[in-house]
Amino acid sequence: MGMTMSQKILAEHAGLSEVKAGQLIEARLDLVLGNDITTPVAISVMEGFKNGKVFDKDRIALVMDHFIPNKDIKSAENCKCCREFAAKHDITNYFDVGQMGIEHALLPEAGLTVAGDLIIGADSHTCTYGALGAFSTGVGSTDMACGMATGKAWFKVPEAVKFNITGKKPRHVSGKDLILHIIGMIGVDGALYRSMEFTGEGIKELNIDDRLTIANMAIEAGGKNGIFPVDEVTVEYMKAHGDRPYKVYEADSDAEYAEEYTIDLGKLRPTVSYPHLPSNTKTIDEAVKDNIKIDQAVIGSCTNGRISDLRVAADILRGRSVAKGVRCIVIPGTQKIYLKALEEGLIKDFIEAGAIVSTPTCGPCLGGYMGILAAGERCVSTTNRNFVGRMGHVDSEIYLASPEVAAASAVKGFITDPAEV
Numbered sequence: 001m002g003m004t005m006s007q008k009i010l011a012e013h014a015g016l017s018e019v020k021a022g023q024l025i026e027a028r029l030d031l032v033l034g035n036d037i038t039t040p041v042a043i044s045v046m047e048g049f050k051n052g053k054v055f056d057k058d059r060i061a062l063v064m065d066h067f068i069p070n071k072d073i074k075s076a077e078n079c080k081c082c083r084e085f086a087a088k089h090d091i092t093n094y095f096d097v098g099q100m101g102i103e104h105a106l107l108p109e110a111g112l113t114v115a116g117d118l119i120i121g122a123d124s125h126t127c128t129y130g131a132l133g134a135f136s137t138g139v140g141s142t143d144m145a146c147g148m149a150t151g152k153a154w155f156k157v158p159e160a161v162k163f164n165i166t167g168k169k170p171r172h173v174s175g176k177d178l179i180l181h182i183i184g185m186i187g188v189d190g191a192l193y194r195s196m197e198f199t200g201e202g203i204k205e206l207n208i209d210d211r212l213t214i215a216n217m218a219i220e221a222g223g224k225n226g227i228f229p230v231d232e233v234t235v236e237y238m239k240a241h242g243d244r245p246y247k248v249y250e251a252d253s254d255a256e257y258a259e260e261y262t263i264d265l266g267k268l269r270p271t272v273s274y275p276h277l278p279s280n281t282k283t284i285d286e287a288v289k290d291n292i293k294i295d296q297a298v299i300g301s302c303t304n305g306r307i308s309d310l311r312v313a314a315d316i317l318r319g320r321s322v323a324k325g326v327r328c329i330v331i332p333g334t335q336k337i338y339l340k341a342l343e344e345g346l347i348k349d350f351i352e353a354g355a356i357v358s359t360p361t362c363g364p365c366l367g368g369y370m371g372i373l374a375a376g377e378r379c380v381s382t383t384n385r386n387f388v389g390r391m392g393h394v395d396s397e398i399y400l401a402s403p404e405v406a407a408a409s410a411v412k413g414f415i416t417d418p419a420e421v
Helices: 005-014 039-046 073-088 103-109 124-132 141-150 175-186 201-205 208-221 232-240 284-290 307-317 335-343 346-353 403-412
Strands: 024-028 031-035 060-063 093-095 118-121 135-138 152-156 159-166 194-199 225-227 259-264 271-273 281-283 296-300 327-331 378-381 397-400
Touching: 005 024, 005 118, 005 135, 005 194, 005 225, 031 039, 031 103, 031 141, 039 073, 039 141, 060 073, 060 103, 073 093, 103 124, 103 208, 103 335, 118 124, 118 141, 124 135, 124 208, 124 225, 124 232, 135 225, 141 152, 159 175, 159 201, 175 208, 175 259, 175 271, 175 281, 194 208, 208 225, 208 232, 208 307, 271 284, 281 284, 296 307, 296 403, 307 327, 307 335, 307 346, 307 403, 327 346, 335 346, 378 403
Parallel strands: 031 060, 031 118, 060 093, 118 135, 159 194, 159 259, 194 225, 296 327, 296 378, 378 397
Antiparallel strands: 024 152, 271 281, 271 397
8 A cells, every 4th residue: 555645754754664554653853843832841841851952953943933022021931941942052943033933934934844854843833834745743842852852753653634626716715715614624623633635736726825824724623734745836935945955755646545525626715714613614605694793803823924915915905994993913924024015015005004013923813912802802813723712801702714804804894705895
């Protein structure tokens, strides 16, 4: 029996000729990632190791992004802990105020993730890098500590689910709409500990930002990882953002999949996830009929804070105004994206429309700061989770959507079809 993309990457890094679903392996790592919330815990674990040294200072990335700039004393202490650890071990890829970005937007941009890599990160959305043909997955802080110390990790080889993407993407439909549609279709546990492998002619309709968004949210369907084949779009992106060597893996024609789905892009509509699960989806046509008044719109995050996301949002907000009573918060994913948006005049468009623009941060996505919700408030957000209390009060509500839907809704004051603005 042949192997999937994910199985081939795992086999190579385990030094094996083949692996099978359910097999336990120990594999070498290309990159270990942590942030300002998870890294202090990993550091504490490492302090208990007999040899508390890192395996490779060049293959660890520490990104201060969740509460940066620091919002309180605790977050300041966490970052100080990371800062001192990075200095002690001379960590090459340490990103703090001024250089930081939201980790899953920053690492691909910095050329630290390429096709064929095996990556773990103490953050559940580490699965983002599968957009570039890497096997990347989230782990706990203890596993991060072991990875930083040894350069290895244990894995149970996942079975795979194939998503065959066909057709052409209609106007106002993005990668966010595709992944919300998939999660709505299979549920938040529909790919539990499985590799979500995307293939088909329709892949060429998805730009790299679409793919990063889709892979980012694989975890919201329970996926161990999400992964895309490497094509000219992938190669062009990797060459533009670094010079690291990469390796292309392709699934065998006789690879075994637990399930297979075919999705026609041409039949998709902008999609909204209602509270309180990403799988609670409706099309924009249904959402408009529900006449959902909003108090806040968030455009950004590791899911949708890239330059293409800001461009489509600015196209809608340009020359218009955010509705009275609505707070619109725009968060570029990285400093480079922020600067590019500034050069293109997008920041001016946002501010003139009555939105605010934040420094790159996870901020409101996890209920940290920069947009906490009070009881009874509703937010339409381009983030990836809408669990109870995710953005603040347990009686607040989050509706997940694309940047276009979020921007259109900010203008109208209720969830709106971008085609109607």
